[in-house]
Amino acid sequence: MSAVLSITDLSIEFGPKGSGRTVVDSVSLDLTAGRIQGLAGESGSGKTVTAMAVLGLLPDSAKVTGSIRLGDTELLGMPTRQLRSIRGMRVAMVFQDPSASLHPQITVGSQLTDHVRHHLKLKRREAKERAVELLARVRVPNPEEALSRYPHQFSGGQRQRIAIAMALACDPEVLLADEPTTALDVTVQAGILHLLRDLVAERDLAVLLVTHDLGVMSAVADDMAVMRHGRIVETGTREKLFRDPEHPYTRELLEAMPDAQESEVL
Amino acid sequence: MNELLRVDDLHVRYGPVTAVDGVSLEITPGEVLALVGESGCGKSSTARAIVGMDKPAEGTVLFRGSDVPKLDLRTRRPDFTAMQMVFQDPNSSLNPRKRVGDQIADGIRAAKARGLKSNSPQEWLEAVGLDADMVGRYPHQFSGGQRQRIAIARALAAKPDLIVADEPISALDASSQASVAAMMRQLCLDAGAGMLFISHDLSVVRLMADRLMVMYRGKVVESGSTSLIWNDPVHPYTRALLSAIPHPDGKGVLPEAPAAEAPDEWASHIDEALNRVPVSKEAASE
Amino acid sequence: MSSNTNIGRSADAKLQRKARRRLPAAWRSPLAIIGVVIAGIWLILAVFAPWIAPYGPLAQELPRLMPPSELAWFGTDALGRDVLSRLIHGARVTIPFAGMLVLCAMVLGTLIGAIGGYVGGWVDEVLGRLTDLFMAFPTVILAMVIAASLGPSLFNAVLAGIIVTWPVYARVTRSLVVSLRSQNFVVASRMLGYSSWRSLRTDILPNILGPVLVLASLEIGTAILLLTGLSFLGLGAQPPTAEWGAMISGAMQNIDAWWLGVFPGLAILTVVMACNFIGDSLRDVLDPLSSAERQGAGAAAPAVTTDAAADPGAEPDFAQGRQEPNQ
Numbered sequence: 005m006s007a008v009l010s011i012t013d014l015s016i017e018f019g020p021k022g023s024g025r026t027v028v029d030s031v032s033l034d035l036t037a038g039r040i041q042g043l044a045g046e047s048g049s050g051k052t053v054t055a056m057a058v059l060g061l062l063p064d065s066a067k068v069t070g071s072i073r074l075g076d077t078e079l080l081g082m083p084t085r086q087l088r089s090i091r092g093m094r095v096a097m098v099f100q101d102p103s104a105s106l107h108p109q110i111t112v113g114s115q116l117t118d119h120v121r122h123h124l125k126l127k128r129r130e131a132k133e134r135a136v137e138l139l140a141r142v143r144v145p146n147p148e149e150a151l152s153r154y155p156h157q158f159s160g161g162q163r164q165r166i167a168i169a170m171a172l173a174c175d176p177e178v179l180l181a182d183e184p185t186t187a188l189d190v191t192v193q194a195g196i197l198h199l200l201r202d203l204v205a206e207r208d209l210a211v212l213l214v215t216h217d218l219g220v221m222s223a224v225a226d227d228m229a230v231m232r233h234g235r236i237v238e239t240g241t242r243e244k245l246f247r248d249p250e251h252p253y254t255r256e257l258l259e260a261m262p263d264a265q266e267s268e269v270l
Numbered sequence: 271m272n273e274l275l276r277v278d279d280l281h282v283r284y285g286p287v288t289a290v291d292g293v294s295l296e297i298t299p300g301e302v303l304a305l306v307g308e309s310g311c312g313k314s315s316t317a318r319a320i321v322g323m324d325k326p327a328e329g330t331v332l333f334r335g336s337d338v339p340k341l342d343l344r345t346r347r348p349d350f351t352a353m354q355m356v357f358q359d360p361n362s363s364l365n366p367r368k369r370v371g372d373q374i375a376d377g378i379r380a381a382k383a384r385g386l387k388s389n390s391p392q393e394w395l396e397a398v399g400l401d402a403d404m405v406g407r408y409p410h411q412f413s414g415g416q417r418q419r420i421a422i423a424r425a426l427a428a429k430p431d432l433i434v435a436d437e438p439i440s441a442l443d444a445s446s447q448a449s450v451a452a453m454m455r456q457l458c459l460d461a462g463a464g465m466l467f468i469s470h471d472l473s474v475v476r477l478m479a480d481r482l483m484v485m486y487r488g489k490v491v492e493s494g495s496t497s498l499i500w501n502d503p504v505h506p507y508t509r510a511l512l513s514a515i516p517h518p519d520g521k522g523v524l525p526e527a528p529a530a531e532a533p534d535e536w537a538s539h540i541d542e543a544l545n546r547v548p549v550s551k552e553a554a555s556e
Numbered sequence: 557m558s559s560n561t562n563i564g565r566s567a568d569a570k571l572q573r574k575a576r577r578r579l580p581a582a583w584r585s586p587l588a589i590i591g592v593v594i595a596g597i598w599l600i601l602a603v604f605a606p607w608i609a610p611y612g613p614l615a616q617e618l619p620r621l622m623p624p625s626e627l628a629w630f631g632t633d634a635l636g637r638d639v640l641s642r643l644i645h646g647a648r649v650t651i652p653f654a655g656m657l658v659l660c661a662m663v664l665g666t667l668i669g670a671i672g673g674y675v676g677g678w679v680d681e682v683l684g685r686l687t688d689l690f691m692a693f694p695t696v697i698l699a700m701v702i703a704a705s706l707g708p709s710l711f712n713a714v715l716a717g718i719i720v721t722w723p724v725y726a727r728v729t730r731s732l733v734v735s736l737r738s739q740n741f742v743v744a745s746r747m748l749g750y751s752s753w754r755s756l757r758t759d760i761l762p763n764i765l766g767p768v769l770v771l772a773s774l775e776i777g778t779a780i781l782l783l784t785g786l787s788f789l790g791l792g793a794q795p796p797t798a799e800w801g802a803m804i805s806g807a808m809q810n811i812d813a814w815w816l817g818v819f820p821g822l823a824i825l826t827v828v829m830a831c832n833f834i835g836d837s838l839r840d841v842l843d844p845l846s847s848a849e850r851q852g853a854g855a856a857a858p859a860v861t862t863d864a865a866a867d868p869g870a871e872p873d874f875a876q877g878r879q880e881p882n883q
Contacts, residue, residue: 046443047414145530160309161531189308189470194514194527201524216444219473219516223524246520260445261518262473323743341743343675345751355747357740365741367762373741380748421744428748 007034008210009058009095009178014070016053016062016234024067027053029234031070035178035210040200042225042242043214044257050234051214055180058212059097060087074178093123096171100183102163105170106155112139112166113151116173123174138169142199161192165199172203179203182214197224218261222246230254273298274334274432274464275320275353281328282315289315291488292329297432297464302455304467304479304496308511312488313468314358317436320466321355333432351380354425356454358437360417364409370395370420371405377427386429394423397457415446422450426457433458433465439474447471451478473515476500484508486536494546505543507536585840591833594826602647611638613645613798621813631815633806635796639815642798643823649799651827653710654779657717661779662772664718665725670764672726673733674756684730690723699782703791710783710799713792717782721775728771732764774835777828784824800824 016028028050035041045051056062058072058079072079074094079087091097099105107115116135120126126134132151139147142165144158155163164184171179181200185193201224204211215221221228222242229239230253238251249255273296282290290312297303305313318324320331322341331338333353339346354377357363364373374391381388388394392402398419409417418438425433435454439447451467455478458465469475475482476496483493484507492505503509510533513526601608610628611617615637622632630639672683690698702716733756736742742759750758784801786792793799795806800820807816 046445159531190472190514190525191308191510191528192531194516194525195531197516198524198527217516218444218518219525222518222520222522223516224522226522242522243520246518257445258518260448262448262471262477263517263519321747341746343752346747346749348749351747351749353747355744357744359740363740363744365745365759365763368758376745376748376750383749421740424744424748 006036008037008075009035009212010071010073011054011058012071012073014054014057014068014072016050016057016069017067018065027234028057031231031234031236033212033229033236033239035212036227037177037208037210038204039226040204040211040213040224042221042228043212043231044216044218044221044228045231046216046257049231051231052182054231055097055182055212055214058178058180059091059095060084061097092119092171092176093174094176095178095180096174096176097180097182098164098168098171098184100186102160102167103155105167106163108155111152111154112158113153116151116166116170119170120173134173135169138173139166141172141203142166142169143195144169159192161188161195164188164192164196168196168199168203172207175207177210179209179211180214181211183216184213185220186215186217193220200224218257219263230257275466276332276335277316277320277329278332279329280316280319280326280331282312282319282324283327284315288327288488290319293483293485293488293490294329295466295483295490295493297466299431299462299464300459301481302458302465302467302479303481303483304469304475305483305485306469306472306475306511307485308470310487311485313470313485314436316485317355317434317466317468321353321434322350348380348383351428352384352431354428354430354433356418356422356425356433356435356438358441360414360421360441363421364417364424366409369406369408370412374405374420374424374427377424381427381429384429388427388429391423391427394427395420397426398423398453415442415450418442418450419453422454422457426461429461431463433463434468435465436468437470438467440470447474448477451475454478472500472511484511489537489539490544491536491538491540492543492546494544495548498546498548504546505540506533506538508543510536585837587833588837591830591837594830595834598647598651598827598830601644602651605644605648609638609641609644611641613637613642614796615641621810623813624815630819631813633803633813633816634810639803639819642803643800643819645798646800646803646820646823647827649710649793649797650780650783650801650824653714654776654783657714657721657779657783658772658776660714661718661721661775662725662768665722665727666729666764666768668722669726669729670733670756670760673730674737674752674760676734680730683726687723687726687730690720691727693720695720696782696785699786700789700791703786708791708794710787710793710797713783713786716786716791717779721779721782724775725768725771729764729768732767733760736760736763770835770839773838774832777831777835780824780828780831 011031011033014028014031015026017024017026019025031054033041043051043054053062057068060079060082062068068080070080074090079090113135116138117128117131120134121128121131135151136147139150144150144162144165155166158166185196188196197220200211203209213225225242227240228242228245229236230245230251231237232253238245238249238254245254246258249258275297277293277295280290280293281288293316295303305316307313315324319326320338322338325340333350338350364370371391374394378388378391391405395404396402400416400419412420422438438454439450442450451474454465467475467479479496481494482496482499483490484499484505485491486507492499492503492508499508500512503512510528516525616635618628618632618636618638620632620634620636622628624631628638628640630643632638668683668687672680699716699720702719703713706712706715737760742755745755745759783792787799787801788805790805793802795802800823803820804817807813810816
């Protein structure tokens, strides 16, 4: 069970040298094919920055050290041109706000077909077929018809499905999902979580799921890491962390969940 | 006539959109009523209409028996400052150029204008779990959760009879949500006030609300005792909402997803789902 | 909960450090230093003019049209007056009058914009149209027309300047107020029984003061150009007043005596430049979108450049900034 993506000793510092702020401090994580690695933590703990670093999406002012290996390829320090061919192709990302990856004034169909034509060098017809197939896969109703619609004509949940379709268009090995359900209603979130789980099993994806929601974590993650102040304080399988947390911070997080407080307030 | 707030057949429209479609509710002193539902269900519009930020298209909102006036250029009458609101976004709830102590003092002044005594800003800060010596600081020196506590302190300093809280915890970190909600309930009850607590998160709300109202598409689909609804939902929408909540138990169980987005049965009207009361006293205390 | 407080404390300390660093950093820019130095020199010259200037501004003690020399560094004009002395004394005319112009225009424009933005409805509509009406004309030409019809004098030139420049402040203020008044903290203080006027004064004005002051500092340069321009055209300061624009105008009759036009021109140039440098740096310091501010104020203080965008026909209520009917 070798890691598809290995983050080793990753540190990220922002701001001027010397007085900079370390937002990620010696983080190591391995993503395995067919498994969802959860990364939990509260706002400002550095979990999103860690995910962004993998795709080289941090501003130039960020000083990144350590190593991020995708298979045999080192991603840190890779020229932007080369990195661009990896983004979307081998490593894809889904954001909290699906609008971040969808252009508001271009139809869903054009965005999807352009994307696959560009990356996979497909003919127009093939690209369209692929787009329909992808939309069907993420369970967008009437995929043929959906192609000619604009992102704003879909509900938030459908938009996130489309964003996921876009991310999966080139059969990536790794999917980075940053709070993918946080902006959604719970009834919609449940559907997306099912989809995520199914896709992982079906495509042998390695997923990094960044979320603050331990409920979501418990539902889909296989392995978990808990981050605080830029450091990983505890890692382990989901069962282990939920049942037998070792670090006091993990315990604190779990105890703060409403489920832990069985109606004691009332 | 014991109730603090009585809302009758409230309709709120924004242009052609009906956001609230015939909501009725009442709140008595010392009671926490939670209004829950997903985005676009009309729960925030209900809150805005209750405090007078929006004008009801139809229906009445009575606070202590008198119509709540619209919040326009006129100064709010002192008797209506007994109704206070806590907002969702802690960042815009406080004046960025005013010391937090002075902002809490605004609340105290409102209490004094009604002839009531209120504590000092320092005492209010302590009541919401912050240090008394923080009165001289500005809002940007606090975290989001702390700012929300300050906004709560300001509202409570006015010695309200009714607090309308519109998603007061959803912008906070998960670890502080439950504790802030519990604190709000405690402070409200200590003051003998009623509270309308609006949230999309049933799992937090059920810990602190006496009664629940579940809204869907502008209408109340299920209402009544919190524990009854939580343990035995009747309406299909409430059921879907409850079973979609993922539980942080580490068991890896996927929450139940509805077959489609927004099935028709969610909008159905079911009489038995409304005004549910426990059969016996024992059931109520469960 | 204790952890929450601790996190807050460290964030707090960070912010304080940041605030301390923020102000000097913007002032350390070379342009800001140049601006402050030049403006400072001119202010000193203006205040101490009688003691610094070698001659009186009206004294005709020297040979006429004398080129720059040891006797008169910047030469003399057609009446034998020392150009340097007139320049120095001119600072006492141009700078305070321009300052007065900017101050009055700022107060008037801010008031009109704030009332329109806060009250909304037909009041906003009327004030907005009025603002648009004044902005529809080219500033300088409108100022000329007004100054000419009021009669040529420096006071009337200032009046004309106020009439043509207040709409700039009104527009900026209005859009700032419109976005602020639906902010929760404004609604909250109204619910606590604040009167509209009090909430305008304590919630709104302090939060728009920064951007408005930046605008005013940038407008000082414009005001100086406008005043000297009107004086140049004979619509402002009248002879024999030592005023830069009027001095350049006088130089036109002796086009060969280059020193008559160049030195007042340089005076105008340096002062206007200094004002703009200072305004730019002020904007950087008070930039409402700088990171600390964004945390503190949220959308509370949009950028100065935000144009009047909100619907002027809306009802006078506090719901206007609402994005969606629900949440």
